[in-house]
Amino acid sequence: MDFITVLIPIFGIFAIGYIGRKLWKIEIKPISTMAIYLMSPFLAFRTFYQNDLNMDFLYLGLFLLLLCLTLIMAGVLIGYVAKWDVRNTCGFILASTFMNNGNYGVPLVLLVFGEEGLHYAVILMIIQQLIMCTIGIYIAAKGGKGSVSPLKEVVKVPIIYGALLGIVFQFLHVNIGNQVMTAVDMVASATIPTIMIVLGMQLATISLKKLEPVKLSLALILKLVIAPVIAYCFTLFLPVNELIKDILILMVAMPTAANTTMYALQFHTKPDFVSSSTLTSTLLSLISLPVILLIVL
Numbered sequence: 001m002d003f004i005t006v007l008i009p010i011f012g013i014f015a016i017g018y019i020g021r022k023l024w025k026i027e028i029k030p031i032s033t034m035a036i037y038l039m040s041p042f043l044a045f046r047t048f049y050q051n052d053l054n055m056d057f058l059y060l061g062l063f064l065l066l067l068c069l070t071l072i073m074a075g076v077l078i079g080y081v082a083k084w085d086v087r088n089t090c091g092f093i094l095a096s097t098f099m100n101n102g103n104y105g106v107p108l109v110l111l112v113f114g115e116e117g118l119h120y121a122v123i124l125m126i127i128q129q130l131i132m133c134t135i136g137i138y139i140a141a142k143g144g145k146g147s148v149s150p151l152k153e154v155v156k157v158p159i160i161y162g163a164l165l166g167i168v169f170q171f172l173h174v175n176i177g178n179q180v181m182t183a184v185d186m187v188a189s190a191t192i193p194t195i196m197i198v199l200g201m202q203l204a205t206i207s208l209k210k211l212e213p214v215k216l217s218l219a220l221i222l223k224l225v226i227a228p229v230i231a232y233c234f235t236l237f238l239p240v241n242e243l244i245k246d247i248l249i250l251m252v253a254m255p256t257a258a259n260t261t262m263y264a265l266q267f268h269t270k271p272d273f274v275s276s277s278t279l280t281s282t283l284l285s286l287i288s289l290p291v292i293l294l295i296v297l
Contacts, residue, residue, distance in 0.1 A: 017200025041162030042187040048166030071097040090143020091270025095277035096219040099254040133159035144267030202275040228253040246296040255281035
């Protein structure tokens with residue numbers, strides 16, 4: 001029952017976006033653009049400004065980066081065998097590589113492992129945010145319509161600068177004051193719900209006729225089954241304790257991150273497919289995550 005209570009607010013926020021799109025035909029792109037360019041930098045800044053950086057970040061960062069690159073290579077290989085174009089391959093990578101460690105993974109780790117596990121879950125969330133706002137945006141821009149330069153798009157998006165500013169301010173012990181921090185908190189706290197509302201709005205535009213069942217099935221298998229197995233193999237060589245290893249496997253088993261839908265929308269990288277993967281993987285996690293918990297606990 002506690003597991004279900006973690007999911008209720010997630011699907012509730014999805015429903016808000018879905019209803020807003022269905023009833024009032026609210027435009028998705030302006031909200032998506034606002035979330036990426038105006039709100040996400042504040043979330044990135046707060047995340048890196050408030051959380052102490054230590055050696056845990058090095059080990060967990062190497063783990064997540066290696067996992068991300070492995071899943072990307074798997075996506076490229078699948079796309080090559082299936083003879084997909086760049087746009088389809090990049091959409092597939094967005095749907096199968098990046099996990100929902102924030103509004104889903106962190107509460108679940110707290111529920112299962114308590115306060116001790118929460119510390120590592122937050123670190124993983126921070127690193128995952130940095131990976132998504134660099135590698136994730138690069139993949140989305142590479143698969144987008146038009147002749148955009150992926151590297152230029154990464155440089156143009158201010159999320160990375162928010163993260164870097166947070167790191168610099170933390171190392172230099174810069175105190176930005178309570179009033180400024182209150183404003184940062186207000187915008188940062190609204191970012192994830194806004195992204196989730198955008199996903200709900202995008203889901204309202206999907207037609208069953210547009211679903212790609214074969215590709216979707218491959219993405220779900222890679223995300224929910226193969227990725228945790230790869231994570232387990234990596235943890236065998238990681239110099240951390242068993243608790244951290246269990247948390248790593250559980251976090252990797254999370255469904256597709258909602259941020260990927262926002263990136264796919266922004267760059268027109270198969271947004272219908274990416275959003276359908278996010279929703280379907282979240283629904284299927286009701287089955288897959290209890291299995292993972294039985295294995296790791």
